[in-house]
Amino acid sequence: MSRCLKDVPGSTGWGARLSLYRRRFQFGEVLRELSQQHGDLVRIPVPGPPKVLLTHPDDIQEVLATRAQHYQLFAQDLIRQMLPWGVIAMEGQIHDENRSPMLLSMRKILSRRIPDLSQQKCQEAVSTWRDGEVIDLYRVAREVTLSISASLLIPRPAQDLLASRIDHDGLLKLTEMSNAYLLSLPPSLRRLLLLPHIPHLFDLLRTSRHLRAQVRGVIAEIRSREWPPPAEDALSLLTEGTEVGGRLPEEYLLDNLLTLLVAGFETSANVLSWAMWEAAGRAEVQEHIAAEAAHLSDVSTENTEWVNQAPWTDAVVREALRLYPSVWFLARQSIFECRLHDHFFDKGTVFYVSPWVTHRDSRWFPEPDRFLPERWMQARPSPGTPAGTNSPGADDGPAHRPPFAYFPFGGGKRFCLGKAIFDYEASLLLGTVFRDWRLERVEECQPRPKFLVTMRPDRPVLVRLRRR
Numbered sequence: 001m002s003r004c005l006k007d008v009p010g011s012t013g014w015g016a017r018l019s020l021y022r023r024r025f026q027f028g029e030v031l032r033e034l035s036q037q038h039g040d041l042v043r044i045p046v047p048g049p050p051k052v053l054l055t056h057p058d059d060i061q062e063v064l065a066t067r068a069q070h071y072q073l074f075a076q077d078l079i080r081q082m083l084p085w086g087v088i089a090m091e092g093q094i095h096d097e098n099r100s101p102m103l104l105s106m107r108k109i110l111s112r113r114i115p116d117l118s119q120q121k122c123q124e125a126v127s128t129w130r131d132g133e134v135i136d137l138y139r140v141a142r143e144v145t146l147s148i149s150a151s152l153l154i155p156r157p158a159q160d161l162l163a164s165r166i167d168h169d170g171l172l173k174l175t176e177m178s179n180a181y182l183l184s185l186p187p188s189l190r191r192l193l194l195l196p197h198i199p200h201l202f203d204l205l206r207t208s209r210h211l212r213a214q215v216r217g218v219i220a221e222i223r224s225r226e227w228p229p230p231a232e233d234a235l236s237l238l239t240e241g242t243e244v245g246g247r248l249p250e251e252y253l254l255d256n257l258l259t260l261l262v263a264g265f266e267t268s269a270n271v272l273s274w275a276m277w278e279a280a281g282r283a284e285v286q287e288h289i290a291a292e293a294a295h296l297s298d299v300s301t302e303n304t305e306w307v308n309q310a311p312w313t314d315a316v317v318r319e320a321l322r323l324y325p326s327v328w329f330l331a332r333q334s335i336f337e338c339r340l341h342d343h344f345f346d347k348g349t350v351f352y353v354s355p356w357v358t359h360r361d362s363r364w365f366p367e368p369d370r371f372l373p374e375r376w377m378q379a380r381p382s383p384g385t386p387a388g389t390n391s392p393g394a395d396d397g398p399a400h401r402p403p404f405a406y407f408p409f410g411g412g413k414r415f416c417l418g419k420a421i422f423d424y425e426a427s428l429l430l431g432t433v434f435r436d437w438r439l440e441r442v443e444e445c446q447p448r449p450k451f452l453v454t455m456r457p458d459r460p461v462l463v464r465l466r467r468r
């Protein structure tokens with residue numbers, strides 16, 4: 001017998017809705033509880049088009065990758081208002097066409113620029129540290145990832161111009177904009193519920209205008225000068241790309257530079273601060289990373305072998321991405337009738353998928369809430385696989401684990417454009433830190449995830465430094 005939406009378990013009604021709204025900053029926890037209670041398909045009590053949480057990897061693969069063309073982004077209107085020409089908010093053919101030059105430029109940046117630059121920025125970050133000092137790992141990670149991201153976007157001689165001109169708090173604000181629950185409401189209700197947030201929203205739109213003006217100013221300044229070749233930054237590469245592929249509006253460059261900045265810096269900083277915090281809780285893990293990092297000074301554009309030969313460092317990063325996936329929640333709306341798990345769904349049904357929920361499912365990851373980088377040591381990619389070449393959405397885990405049991409970078413045609421860049425930043429930052437320092441947790445500091453558009457620590461992540 002065919003089953004449909006009404007057969008999907010889950011709580012509905014106003015009581016459930018109100019309770020969800022009250023717990024909107026723990027939205028991830030709520031979704032996890034619902035999936036533990038009801039199983040792989042759960043109706044989520046949010047008004048508007050029907051919402052279903054999918055937690056089985058096979059269903060997630062279907063929506064994000066296998067039949068991605070049958071689904072569209074959902075509730076991206078705020079992002080569209082802020083970055084109308086950004087690839088992150090585009091759909092269909094326009095998305096595919098605009099993604100290609102971005103992908104190409106990311107690949108070139110990776111091979112020409114990222115190893116040297118990451119190492120330089122990581123070393124600068126630790127150069128001022130003093131023995132016994134207490135530092136906030138979230139702040140450190142943010143400064144490193146912002147300076148790397150901003151430097152990758154513009155020509156080498158001007159590399160610090162953007163980071164020094166851009167409003168750092170404004171960038172953070174863009175990812176703070178609202179929580180997933182509000183974004184999931186239908187526009188009419190959203191407007192109503194957003195009334196108390198209106199000053200905040202105005203502030204947000206003002207901030208995005210201000211940031212665009214700042215980036216526009218930097219682009220104009222850079223273009224007013226001649227830069228020696230080679231072109232190895234996103235601005236030059238995207239300009240070349242757009243000229244080959246026909247003139248695209250200048251706004252496209254602007255919004256995509258800002259997209260790379262916003263999509264890249266805070267997502268990476270969140271995961272890195274969790275990775276260092278978790279390693280700080282396990283002395284032997286720090287020793288493994290330190291041993292692997294002993295040869296770190298050899299890393300350069302010509303010699304990137306170290307990053308590929310650091311299994312513990314890699315395992316710590318994977319495990320941090322499993323427990324704390326920055327992009328913890330994605331929403332897709334079906335544009336056709338569809339069938340999932342023997343259920344038929346109408347066109348317009350919204351599917352939530354959450355790396356946070358699926359990554360903490362004990363069917364795929366025993367002892368799911370424990371930080372166990374060891375679990376990745378039995379599942380190494382074959383030797384010689386360069387960092388960042390995993391196929392979209394693929395998990396190198398044991399055979400019993402389906403590919404989309406682990407998908408911190410999404411999957412399919414919207415797979416993260418910056419994964420390989422993040423992999424480098426992560427290995428180099430962890431290596432640079434633990435090679436010369438031991439970190440001790442400040443025990444009274446117990447950071448918890450805060451579920452905004454991204455998932456970040458809810459307070460400063462404090463550790464005490466001990467020089468080796």
Ligand code: HEM
Binds near residue numbers: 418
């Ligand atoms: C830990 C770090 C990161 C995580 C967890 C992450 C995660 C993700 C995820 C899950 C998506 C897919 C979104 C969707 O399907 O709707 C995505 C897309 C994207 N990411 Fe990342 N990301 C990270 C770092 C970066 C970096 C460093 C950059 C750039 C330098 C970047 C640029 C992008 C862009 C441009 C997209 C949009 C791709 C498209 O729509 O075609 N990300 N990211």
